[in-house]
Amino acid sequence: MSKDEGNNGKEHKPRRVLGEEWVDWDGGKEPADIDEGKKTFILLSLLVIVFVFTVGALFWYLVLPRFLSFGRIWAFSLSIVFLSVTVILLAWYILLVVTVFTKKSYMKICLTRGSSLFFFLYPLAIRFASLLGISRDRLSHSFIRVSNTLIRPDRGNGPVLAIFPRCLDRETRTKAREICESHSDVIIHTASGGSAARKVIRDLVPRAIVAVACERDLVSGIQDIAPRIPVIGIPNNRPSGPCKDTTMDIRSFLDAIEFFSPTP
Structure with a gap:
């Protein structure tokens, strides 16, 4: 009887030497060929932005009375900041979608992959993906496709x-x-x-x-x-x-x- 057949019939996980990011792999079957489209990351990014908007609006609603107690100018300033961030983030997302699906960059400084905003979406999108039963690798595959679309030679x-x-x-x-x-x-x-x-x-x-x-x-x-x-x-x-x-x-x-x- 071979060594693998011993130990009371226990199954042995396949030996893996490489793969720095696979330390949590349990030896189970993984998808052999993932083919996730760009829409997955785009839609989950939209959920992230809606979540950020909701949290921001709640914060604005809760702190606005306190700012009013300091004077109307403070409340007005807070409202302007909130609306400005909302408009900028929404415009950025729209341009991202347009660029990804038309492959035309209308705002290069906003859409480069070096944008911290682009990378900010990914870890939050992973959390939403897990709640929806979408694996990390599927979301990552979609993210890579979006990233590949945004690059320029x-x-x-x-x-x-x-x-x-x-x-x-x-x-x-x-x-x-x-x-x-x-x-x-x-x-x-x-x-x-x-x-x-x-x-x-x-x-x-x-x-x-x-x-x-x-x-x-x-x-x-x-x-x-x-x-x-x-x-x-x-x-x-x-x-x-x-x-x-x-x-x-x-x-x-x-x-x-x-x-x-x-x-x-």
């Missing part, structure tokens, strides 16, 4: 860095390398995790990044890197679970490389 100096996870299977890795090798300004790097990928980025200072990883690692990297360097995230597929023989959409990878490094 950087024609500055430096190479385009393609980052692969070590868990990518051989066939997928070979196809991806062939794509990269057909572009002279693309550098390939295989990272053992998020920390290793960040170190390579600091050392190379690329003008753009195409990163392949699970949704959790991609979101973490986008939040850290995107404000400074354009990043396109390609979520991997996990038919064998996290960090083992993963694959990816080769067409999406090719499009991302061509976006930053067009073929003459």
Whole structure:
């Protein structure tokens, strides 16, 4: 009898070495191929904004009498601040939706992925998603799609860095390398995790990044890197679970490389 068949028939969780963001994985089956549209993050962001509006309106209603006791000018000032924030946030959201679905940027300074407001929505959206039975990975996949839509190519100096996870299977890795090798300004790097990928980025200072990883690692990297360097995230597929023989959409990878490094 093998070692795995012993121990009173207890099931053993598959061994995983990689995946900094998968420490909470219980060995159960995960979706092998998530394909969540941009609407999921957009709609949950709307719920977040409505929630913020509601909390703000309640705060305004409760403190307005106290400000009136200090004078009408104070109450008027508070009302102006509340209305201004409301209008700005609502306008930002409308422009975000228009940009995502038309792929035209009408207000670049407001819609860059480096906007703290854009990243502010994500952790709050996760909380609403959990209440609605939407997994973290589904929401993250949608967030990555929105983020990819908002980026613009950087024609500055430096190479385009393609980052692969070590868990990518051989066939997928070979196809991806062939794509990269057909572009002279693309550098390939295989990272053992998020920390290793960040170190390579600091050392190379690329003008753009195409990163392949699970949704959790991609979101973490986008939040850290995107404000400074354009990043396109390609979520991997996990038919064998996290960090083992993963694959990816080769067409999406090719499009991302061509976006930053067009073929003459």
